[in-house]
Amino acid sequence: MVSCIRVSSDVLVLGAGGGGLRAAIESQSLGAKTIVVSKSVFGKAHTVMAEGGIAASLGDVDPKDSWEVHFSDTVREGVYIGDWRSAEILSKEAPERVYELEHYGALFDRTPEGKIMQRAFGAHTYRRLCHVGDKTGLEIIQTLKDMVLHLDIEVMDEVFITKIVVSGGRAVGAIGIRMRTGEVIVFSSKAVIVATGGCGRIYKTTSNSWESTGDGIALAFNAGAELKDMEMVQFHPTGMVYPPGVKGLLVTESVRGEGGMLFNSKGERFMRRYSPKRMELDARDVVARAVYAEIMAGRGTKHGGVYLDISYKGAAFIKKKLPGMYEQFKEFAGVDITKEKMEVAPTVHYHMGGISVNPEDCRTTVEGLFAAGEVTSGLHGANRLGGNSLADILVFGRRAGVGAASYSRSREGAASDIEASAIDAEMGRIAAMFSDSDGSNPYQLVNELRDNMAGNVGIIREEKGLRAALDSINSIKERAQRVRVAGNMVYNHALFGLLELQNMLIVSECVVLGALERKESRGAHTRSDYPSKDRSWKANIVCMNDNGKIALRKDEVRPMPADLLKIVGEEVY
Amino acid sequence: MKKISLGIYRQDPSADRKGKIVKYHVPVEEGMVVLDAVRHVQENTDPTLAVRWNCKAARCGSCAAEINGVPKLMCKTRIEDIGDDITVEPMRSFTLVKDLVTDISPAWAVARSLPHFHPRQRSVHPFRIEEMDVERSQEFRKCIECMLCMDVCHVKREHNTSYVGPRYIVKAASLDMHPMDSLDRSKFLDREGGIGYCNVTKCCQAICPAHIRITENAIIPEKERAADLFYDPLMMLLKRLRKVKD
Numbered sequence: 113m114v115s116c117i118r119v120s121s122d123v124l125v126l127g128a129g130g131g132g133l134r135a136a137i138e139s140q141s142l143g144a145k146t147i148v149v150s151k152s153v154f155g156k157a158h159t160v161m162a163e164g165g166i167a168a169s170l171g172d173v174d175p176k177d178s179w180e181v182h183f184s185d186t187v188r189e190g191v192y193i194g195d196w197r198s199a200e201i202l203s204k205e206a207p208e209r210v211y212e213l214e215h216y217g218a219l220f221d222r223t224p225e226g227k228i229m230q231r232a233f234g235a236h237t238y239r240r241l242c243h244v245g246d247k248t249g250l251e252i253i254q255t256l257k258d259m260v261l262h263l264d265i266e267v268m269d270e271v272f273i274t275k276i277v278v279s280g281g282r283a284v285g286a287i288g289i290r291m292r293t294g295e296v297i298v299f300s301s302k303a304v305i306v307a308t309g310g311c312g313r314i315y316k317t318t319s320n321s322w323e324s325t326g327d328g329i330a331l332a333f334n335a336g337a338e339l340k341d342m343e344m345v346q347f348h349p350t351g352m353v354y355p356p357g358v359k360g361l362l363v364t365e366s367v368r369g370e371g372g373m374l375f376n377s378k379g380e381r382f383m384r385r386y387s388p389k390r391m392e393l394d395a396r397d398v399v400a401r402a403v404y405a406e407i408m409a410g411r412g413t414k415h416g417g418v419y420l421d422i423s424y425k426g427a428a429f430i431k432k433k434l435p436g437m438y439e440q441f442k443e444f445a446g447v448d449i450t451k452e453k454m455e456v457a458p459t460v461h462y463h464m465g466g467i468s469v470n471p472e473d474c475r476t477t478v479e480g481l482f483a484a485g486e487v488t489s490g491l492h493g494a495n496r497l498g499g500n501s502l503a504d505i506l507v508f509g510r511r512a513g514v515g516a517a518s519y520s521r522s523r524e525g526a527a528s529d530i531e532a533s534a535i536d537a538e539m540g541r542i543a544a545m546f547s548d549s550d551g552s553n554p555y556q557l558v559n560e561l562r563d564n565m566a567g568n569v570g571i572i573r574e575e576k577g578l579r580a581a582l583d584s585i586n587s588i589k590e591r592a593q594r595v596r597v598a599g600n601m602v603y604n605h606a607l608f609g610l611l612e613l614q615n616m617l618i619v620s621e622c623v624v625l626g627a628l629e630r631k632e633s634r635g636a637h638t639r640s641d642y643p644s645k646d647r648s649w650k651a652n653i654v655c656m657n658d659n660g661k662i663a664l665r666k667d668e669v670r671p672m673p674a675d676l677l678k679i680v681g682e683e684v685y
Numbered sequence: 686m687k688k689i690s691l692g693i694y695r696q697d698p699s700a701d702r703k704g705k706i707v708k709y710h711v712p713v714e715e716g717m718v719v720l721d722a723v724r725h726v727q728e729n730t731d732p733t734l735a736v737r738w739n740c741k742a743a744r745c746g747s748c749a750a751e752i753n754g755v756p757k758l759m760c761k762t763r764i765e766d767i768g769d770d771i772t773v774e775p776m777r778s779f780t781l782v783k784d785l786v787t788d789i790s791p792a793w794a795v796a797r798s799l800p801h802f803h804p805r806q807r808s809v810h811p812f813r814i815e816e817m818d819v820e821r822s823q824e825f826r827k828c829i830e831c832m833l834c835m836d837v838c839h840v841k842r843e844h845n846t847s848y849v850g851p852r853y854i855v856k857a858a859s860l861d862m863h864p865m866d867s868l869d870r871s872k873f874l875d876r877e878g879g880i881g882y883c884n885v886t887k888c889c890q891a892i893c894p895a896h897i898r899i900t901e902n903a904i905i906p907e908k909e910r911a912a913d914l915f916y917d918p919l920m921m922l923l924k925r926l927r928k929v930k931d
């Protein structure tokens with residue numbers, strides 16, 4: 113059998129995106145010995161792709177901005193099923209986190225007065241997104257990475273976590289495979305933070321990194337944690353459509369924020385019909401449905417998209433404000449966006465659903481288990497505003513760090529050893545995935561799942577398609593049990609692909625069950641058979657682990673205190 | 686469908702003493718990049734092929750390799766730009782893990798040793814910085830840490846020296862050019878960092894996928910400052926003015 117290495121910590125952070133790194137910085141600074149684990153190379157997490165910016169009501173560009181307006185925008189665009197307390201914390205604490213990032217060494221674009229530059233983004237009342245050109249995520253990751261290195265936090269990258277270990281109802285550690293050596297690593301920890309990001313890869317066309325396979329959602333579910341709002345998948349209105357190899361790659365909302373306009377193949381600026389006031393800068397679900405409708409109505413381009421045009425702004429402006437987009441189109445598509453139009457279509461971008469957490473300290477429903485970032489649910493409700501995710505990962509990453517560090521302090525002594533039986537069971541499960549037979553691999557099933565989700569659980573959903581999706585998931589699940597991989601444990605992508613497939617199946621099933629259950633249209637979730645919003649669905653759908661099966665529960669949204677309600681106003685039906 | 690010949694370096698160091706180039710025939714479509722072709726082999730011919738990638742958008746720096754002998758990102762190299770006989774090999778400056786994957790983690794120790802950002806103004810926020818002043822540092826912040834510059838550098842490749850390598854000169858420059866930073870890392874680069882080994886061949890600059898002018902804008906200024914040969918007049922003026930303001 114393969115060797116196994118044991119390590120121990122006070123706080124174990126799963127994931128080295130912005131959320132995980134910010135959590136680790138906090139818990140280590142509070143005196144808890146912290147280890148960060150990630151399946152990609154340190155510094156290459158999905159967060160590096162973030163482009164447009166981070167939302168915080170600094171008021172550096174629009175002095176009228178305030179936490180109240182940010183709060184109100186967040187709750188309204190989340191169509192009132194987001195947690196008000198999460199939104200309150202986010203809007204109050206985001207400015208502090210941005211200034212803190214500056215003091216860590218991040219360098220944002222500036223206003224003429226030397227303050228932080230903020231740009232307009234969809235459905236934000238004021239210009240609110242602090243940014244570094246269109247490479248904000250890279251700056252955040254590099255800045256946090258430097259902090260992690262200089263705080264001497266232990267980083268174990270390219271370790272693929274396969275299980276969160278629960279003992280006596282408490283999370284006590286995790287088991288993973290060190291990809292570069294094939295060794296099994298057993299982590300004992302007093303507290304565990306899940307910060308593994310989103311699950312865009314369950315869809316065929318997505319803007320997400322390849323690592324975004326929803327592992328943390330499945331790991332937490334298997335550990336007994338409750339999930340919420342799983343049906344809420346955000347389609348970004350503008351992804352690349354051509355060439356095929358980059359289909360889905362994001363065209364940042366900053367293009368529209370900086371003045372980009374959408375046209376159909378007839379040359380009509382169609383957003384006039386869908387949203388005469390906000391036009392291109394309405395919320396993402398509105399613009400995505402509009403683009404989708406234009407394409408469906410036969411007013412799309414040759415490659416199945418619509419046009420996005422910013423060329424009238426001139427080359428100097430575009431190269432300064434959108435350097436990444438300029439290069440992306442030039443290098444991948446041979447299109448010069450300072451002269452030509454872009455072709456775009458909706459792409460799966462973000463998952464509002466995920467692990468249920470308490471916003472105060474990010475604890476999940478399993479003792480000792482915390483979560484932060486895209487893997488969680490609650491803040492964004494039925495639709496996320498651009499820029500709110502980077503704010504989310506810093507604000508709640510920090511809070512998870514505080515929560516986990518103080519929980520670990522409450523447990524005396526060192527972290528207890530993981531029981532041998534748990535290790536044997538997990539190692540046995542992985543060993544059983546191998547066989548000598550060559551040729552068999554998980555990719556075909558992964559692709560089948562992604563096609564199925566794209567075809568049946570897309571922007572517009574209906575009962576029949578969702579039922580078909582469920583049948584397909586069950587069939588893939590059954591066949592996945594028979595997949596075996598060849599080779600050894602060292603950097604064996606087929607093995608990790610199979611482990612990811614199992615996670616993707618759990619996540620996909622929850623998405624479909626939630627979508628079937630929610631018989632209304634709200635935010636990112638649109639049902640052609642239930643086209644309007646329904647008061648009785650001002651609620652969250654919770655997915656619970658009932659002996660390995662997914663059980664659903666409907667929870668009313670907790671009522672907002674009067675002072676906050678005064679800021680937002682009642683929901684209208 | 687048109688097919689190309691794709692040679693991929695294969696070696697599992699735990700089993701094979703030596704590596705070899707294995708030839709595959711891969712169908713190509715318009716706009717396809719080298720990574721697509723390598724992944725095609727992985728998905729359809731040999732799933733044990735080890736290759737590292739993540740963003741597939743030239744933003745994360747995971748997919749560095751030597752393509753027809755030139756260090757490049759696999760996800761950014763279009764097949765139609767380089768012809769139909771392609772060979773892909775791992776970066777030679779780093780220890781091989783398997784096939785196309787190398788171990789770049791020893792670099793984190795170098796990163797830890799580099800003096801961290803040290804703001805002049807500790808507690809009072811927020812900063813006031815002119816846009817003109819951020820631009821110089823921002824050039825270096827475009828670095829995606831692909832390590833291609835470390836791979837191409839003959840000092841890193843051929844001599845086992847203490848040279849930190851171009852990536853970390855770029856990092857140091859990004860901090861030294863930060864308008865609020867109070868340190869000068871050129872002495873560190875000179876003493877501990879081995880910057881003297883660099884003989885400004887500009888090979889790193891020529892291949893940087895983020896188009897950073899590594900040699901001209903980072904290495905040469907750091908070298909000159911280390912030797913006290915050169916005062917960057919703009920930077921000096923700014924630092925002095927700010928001292929008056931503080």
Ligand SMILES: Cc1cc2nc3c(=O)[nH]c(=O)nc-3n(C[C@H](O)[C@H](O)[C@H](O)COP(=O)(O)OP(=O)(O)OC[C@H]3O[C@@H](n4cnc5c(N)ncnc54)[C@H](O)[C@@H]3O)c2cc1C
Nearest residue numbers: 127128129131151159163164165273309485486499501502
């Ligand atoms: C192209 C693009 C642009 C975006 N632009 C913006 C923007 O401008 N503003 C904004 O607010 N948001 C933006 N977003 C969204 C935002 O970037 C993400 O939601 C956010 O970065 C998620 O961060 P995270 O820390 O939660 O997780 P991630 O950054 O996804 O990190 C997840 C980490 O978990 C690790 N991990 C996952 N599974 C495992 C496992 N099994 N074992 C071990 N480790 C594991 C990964 O390796 C990684 O380190 C954008 C997203 C995309 C795709």
Ligand code: SF4
Nearest residue numbers: 828829831832834893
């Ligand atoms: S400086 Fe350029 S070549 Fe070197 S690591 Fe950074 S992006 Fe890569």
Ligand code: SF4
Nearest residue numbers: 838883885886887889
């Ligand atoms: S310029 Fe210096 S660092 Fe760059 S490749 Fe040449 S010797 Fe190496």
Ligand code: FES
Nearest residue numbers: 739741746748760
């Ligand atoms: S995969 Fe991210 S740079 Fe190529």
